[in-house]
Amino acid sequence: ERITILRRDIAKMISFGLEEGIAADWQRLHLEYRGIVAQIPRTASRLELEPVAAELAALAQEVRKALESHVKSEKTSANESHFERHIQNSNTQLPELEPGLEEDQGASVAQMPETRSQPPTGYPLGMVLRACPDIADYARNGISGWADLVETANLVRGALGVSPDAWNQACEAMGAVDAAIMVAAMLQKGEAIASPGGYLRSLTAKARAGEFSIGPVLMALLRGRGGGQARTG
Numbered sequence: 001e002r003i004t005i006l007r008r009d010i011a012k013m014i015s016f017g018l019e020e021g022i023a024a025d026w027q028r029l030h031l032e033y034r035g036i037v038a039q040i041p042r043t044a045s046r047l048e049l050e051p052v053a054a055e056l057a058a059l060a061q062e063v064r065k066a067l068e069s070h071v072k073s074e075k076t077s078a079n080e081s082h083f084e085r086h087i088q089n090s091n092t093q094l095p096e097l098e099p100g101l102e103e104d105q106g107a108s109v110a111q112m113p114e115t116r117s118q119p120p121t122g123y124p125l126g127m128v129l130r131a132c133p134d135i136a137d138y139a140r141n142g143i144s145g146w147a148d149l150v151e152t153a154n155l156v157r158g159a160l161g162v163s164p165d166a167w168n169q170a171c172e173a174m175g176a177v178d179a180a181i182m183v184a185a186m187l188q189k190g191e192a193i194a195s196p197g198g199y200l201r202s203l204t205a206k207a208r209a210g211e212f213s214i215g216p217v218l219m220a221l222l223r224g225r226g227g228g229q230a231r232t233g
Contacts, residue, residue, distance in 0.1 A: 003049060006056040007037065011137035013063045017070075018158045019140075024066040030159035033059055034190045037134075123181075123218060125149065131221035132184035146177050153180035156187055160196040170200050174207040178214050185217050 010033050018026055036055045041048070125146060129136060136143050139152045157167050162183065170179035182203060186196045193199050206212040 002053050003040065003056060006053065006060055008137045010056065010060050010063055011134075012140065013060070013067060014159055015138040015140065015152070015155050017063070017067060018155045020070075022067065022070045024070075026159055027161050029059070029063055029066070034187075038190050123214065127222075128181055128184065128218065131218045131225065132181070132188040133225075134188050135184040146180075149184070150176045150180040153183035157183045157196075157200075160186060162186075162197045162200055166197050166200050166204070170204045170207075173204045174212055174214075178207075178212075181214055182217070185221060188221055 014026055014030055014033070016022075017024055033056075036052060036059065040052055125143070128149070129143065135149070135152055135156060138156050139148055141148070143149050143152060154167065160183065167179065167183075170182065173179075174182075179200075182200060183196075186193050186199060203212055
């Protein structure tokens, strides 16, 4: 189905942009994407879905342009560097150029926290992916284990507007796996959560107080989906 392909393409492009630290307003693009997806009815005719497909196609083009402009700028920079090296090699009297400041490519993706990452007792990965299938769209190589889920959640949290500090604090308080499940749950809930960063911090505080349980969140999402099917990417 065209909409399914467009959804996965957009999600993976946004995920790639975040992972590579490419300069673009990924949070705005992601919010626009989630807004379009939220309009998709559970049952609809092909005719009813055409406007949604058109919106997704237009957004996919915008995201693709953001990535293409980065590729073009990289090529330009590479050509300029080659030209500068050529001048330096052909004229020994020219002063050595000061090296450019290294860009902070990790600004949008936090360091993977060294925290406990054991799966939550009684909640297998398949169940989590049935409750929160959308996160699989953002995984570069699918989600086949807990490490894949944590890595993908670390990318998605940037698109949701969750800061590296909020993510790291959550990982320390509840464990990397539970923090990743909560990011997947926030992604699945979409616009129902106005401030994902604030929401995650409140759950982090509950985890530190021993009052956090991920079970009710997963159960509510599963009930809302009527059981649903897992997507691994």
